[in-house]
Amino acid sequence: MTVQHPIITYRLTGDGGIPPFLCKEPGSFAGMYGVNTNKEGYIPAWLPPQETLFLGMACGPVDPDGCPRCVDVIETKQELQDYITGISTTWTVDTEGVTGIHTVTTSGTLDSWNNVEGAPGLTTTTTDKVTFPAPLGTVIVHNASYVTEIKTEVETSSGITTSIQTFEPSYPYTNITIVGVTTAVGVVTTTGMEGEVIMTTTTTTTTEATHQDITEGYSDSITTTNVDGEVTKTRVRTYREVTKVRNPFDPVAATDELWAKYEAVNGL
Secondary structure: OOOOOOOOEEOOOOOOOOOOEEEEOOOOOEEEEEOOOOOOOOOOOOOOOOEEEEEEEEOOOOOOOOOOOOEEEEOOOOHHHHHHHHHHHOOOOEEEEEEEEEEEEEEEEEEHHOOOOOOOOOOEEOOEEOOOOOOOEEEEEEEEEEEEEEEEEEEEEEEEEEEEEOOOOOOOOEEEEEEEEEEEEEEEEEOOOHHHHEEEEEEEEEEEEEEEOOEEEEEEEEEEEEEOOOEEEEEEEEEEEEEEEEOHHHHHHHHHHHHHHHHHOOOO
C-alpha cells in the first residue's frame, strides 16, 4: 500500500519559505530536529537558508520517478530511529523544576508602608522553606568570571598616586563555588606636559566561580482591607527556587513520538 503522507527530510526553499509539499493534516509534523548539514572548515555545500535539514511529513505520495531535490523518504521506523540517533549524538535536553518555596508576609497600615512618622510600623512573618526533589538528571553547572577589583597606579616625577575600585559580584544563582582568583597587569607609558613621562599601571583582579543552575525569584500578592476608615495593606511575597538539570537526548522516545503521529495521520 502506498503511504499517502510519508516521512521525509527536507530543506526550506531558496528564499527561506516553507515547501508547499508538506503535510497539513491535523496531527502531522514538520520542522522537527533540524540539523546543519554543512561541514565545518569547508566551503558550504548549502547556502543559507537551506543549510538545515528538517524532518517532516509530505502532503502526498512521492512520485515514483523521484523526489524533489534535497528530499529523501524515510520508510521504516528503524530508518527513522537510525537517522535521529545519528544526528543527535551530542544533543542534550534541559528541564527545570521548583525545588523550594517559602513566603514572606508583610502587613501594616498605609502610614506604616509610607514611613509616616509615628506610624506603628510593619509586621513581617516568614514561613519555613518547603523543599522538593529536583527533576531527574544532572544539575547544570555554569562557569563565570567577575572583575572584583581594579587598582590603578599613576607614576610621575612627583610620586605615585593609587586608586582602587572594588566591585561586588552579582551572582544570578544561589549555589556559588569560588574556584580561583587571577590578576592581570597592564602598563601604559605616556608623555605629559613638558615631556614628563607618565606610567600608568592597571592591575585587574578577577574572581572565577562555578554556579549550579539553582535560581530564586519571587512573585507578590497584595491585598488591602478597610476597617472603619483604617486601611491595612498586606503583601505576600512567594519565593520559588528553581533547579535546572540536563539529560542526554533520547532518540528512541523521539522516534516513538514521530512514528505514532505518522501512523495516526495515515490511519495505520
